Amino acid sequence: MPGARGWPAGLPEPDGLAGGFVFGEASVVRALNELRKGSLVLLAEDGDKSSRFSFVVSPELVTTEQIDFLNQHAVRTQVALLPAAYQRVYESLHKIVLDNNNLARPALSVSVHGSGRSPLNSSHVASTVRALLHPNASAKLSCPGAVALSCAREGGVLRRAGATEAAVELCRLAGLPPLGMYAVANISGQSELRAFAEKWGLVYSSTADLIAFQRRRSALVERCAPPVAMPTKFGVFTAHCYRSLVDGVEHIALVKAQSGNELPHKLKPFLGSTKPALVRVHSECCTGDIFGSLRCDCGPQLEAGLRAIERDGWGVFLYLRGQEGRGIGLGAKIHAYSLQERGLDTLDANTELGLPVDSREYGTGAQILVDLGIRDMRLISNNPKKFTGLAGFGLRIVDREPSHTAPNKENIGYLRTKVQRMGHMLELGDSSDWAENGAPPPVSGGSQTSAASQDEE
Incomplete structure (x- = not known):
């Protein structure tokens, strides 16, 4: 037998497995x-x-x-x-x-x-x-x-x-x-x-x-602080902070739980309710989230997600750090912007720099959701292609809700690229629907087929 060697310690022996297709x-x-x-x-x-x-x-x-x-x-x-x-x-x-x-x-x-x-x-x-x-x-x-x-x-x-x-x-x-x-x-x-x-x-x-x-054998995240109440302009949430055991990056989850739904460190799944949690997984965008950049729709999506969860009364807003510019980093994103000013779209600019269109990783986010007690969820997302392997984490998307934000004259080209080349579910309307500052009015969008809202720049 080519390459024969001892069976690795700690794994079940394969002898005796039934024939045909097996799963799990x-x-x-x-x-x-x-x-x-x-x-x-x-x-x-x-x-x-x-x-x-x-x-x-x-x-x-x-x-x-x-x-x-x-x-x-x-x-x-x-x-x-x-x-x-x-x-x-x-x-x-x-x-x-x-x-x-x-x-x-x-x-x-x-x-x-x-x-x-x-x-x-x-x-x-x-x-x-x-x-x-x-x-x-x-x-x-x-x-x-x-x-x-x-x-x-x-x-x-x-x-x-x-x-x-x-x-x-x-x-x-x-x-x-x-x-x-x-x-x-x-x-x-x-x-x-x-x-x-x-x-x-x-x-x-x-x-x-x-x-x-x-x-069953490994973990990627650990809690790095006790949960704490976090009053925001959108409502009062409970903040849970996690640290990646792979790269040390810290992430935060803002949880909105109905009365009696939250245990000291973990949510009680389903709350005895038939309604799964409303979940938004948002990738860090310094330029959009902090400075209000009009080049992307990240800031409006952040605010829309928090408002939706506050309105719903039961959900998680998970903010994943270290994923700037769809994972390429802040400097590379700014460089890509300079190429966009020369006529390239967001995908071609990344390719010109020798960078992938999207290199974000969501296994960390999945483990955080599992630790919070989430199993079934209603996902806020416009992107139909992300977060594969979800079932392996014991997570299931039972419904998707569009992320409603208004285009503006600065990001309309970027949003068109997301629709035409990345398959995002957005209805952009015409110029009369565009906001001057990227905030109101909301834009309708279809239902999604994604797995963890990855619409950020």
């Missing part, structure tokens, strides 16, 4: 066992409702036949590395030094080629991938090349529920070197997934199952 922790254990054998496994990126699937295999054990298989049945094959390993390769090949904070946010793009002038074929790709296992990998590589690298976040799927983090985490949990090879499968839905897996004898798991598996 059993699916993770089975996937780990297959990875140890050197097999490909299938991974759904958002549980049993996903329409996006990836193949995962260990770079240490990958074969030329498996690479041929990926070339036929998948796209965008990549090798995911932990930040320290990625940083070593990137800095050596590009002869620059990366700032650790920037490394942790955008997954900087790099591709590599094995040393020598070998022809570009599956055998050469396999040897290039295996070269990444060596501590001095960059000495054996050149750039650019056929093997794309990506940088997984510290904290794994509990911090960001993506295929990059899942690939690394699965290989690490299987007792293999902590890097993973993955590719997006040409599979369009659950029914096709099952047929494909049965045809090729592949095991299936999901990021949601992996998150649930890891939650």
